Amino acid sequence: MEHPEQNPWQVTSVTDKYDNPWINVTEYQVINPSGNPGIYGKVHFKNLAIGILPLDDDMNTYLVGQYRFVLNEYSWEIPEGGGTIGTDPLEAAKRELLEETGLKASQWTELQRMHLSNSVSDELCIVYLARGLEQHEAEPEDTEQLIVKKLPFDDLYQMVRNGEITDSVTVCAVQKARLMQLENTL
Incomplete structure (x- = not known):
């Protein structure tokens, strides 16, 4: 089975919640792969x-x-x-x-x-x-x-x-x- 090339998540808004010299925390409002609204948090390492x-x-x-x-x-x-x-x-x-x-x-x-x-x-x-x-x-x-x-x-x-x-x-x-x-x- 081939994996999908397209991202099944749709981002509706992005908000930076926290930032320091080592990490950034972002909150995403999303439409998840099943079509329902949701929230996703991401920790980005610098x-x-x-x-x-x-x-x-x-x-x-x-x-x-x-x-x-x-x-x-x-x-x-x-x-x-x-x-x-x-x-x-x-x-x-x-x-x-x-x-x-x-x-x-x-x-x-x-x-x-x-x-x-x-x-x-x-x-x-x-x-x-x-x-x-x-x-x-x-x-x-x-x-x-x-x-x-x-x-x-x-x-x-x-x-x-x-x-x-x-x-x-x-x-x-x-x-x-x-x-x-x-x-x-x-």
């Missing part, structure tokens, strides 16, 4: 989401722990951050890896592109695999209180498998790397 799965030669990786304000809980994640839309996302990945862990990588592979919550947001995430690691000094932002933990990739995989890690970027990166490992392409 940056790309960037994730980095660092793997050293011994198959160790690095997690970053931090308290996530929105979740009101502590979270272990791969190094993550944002990149300006329209600039090279790999440069943002290199910057974030260095800022959060102090690591520099000589080999970079794009693992995955994904939309993080496509029912309410247009946020695009690009996840990279970083290899050929060298340790340098971390340069965290002043808003970040980070703990960096080195652990075997297999331990991280078990944490994801057991539901101990819920960050979607981390879950995706780890599962994709595990598939590549099983296919001998990692």
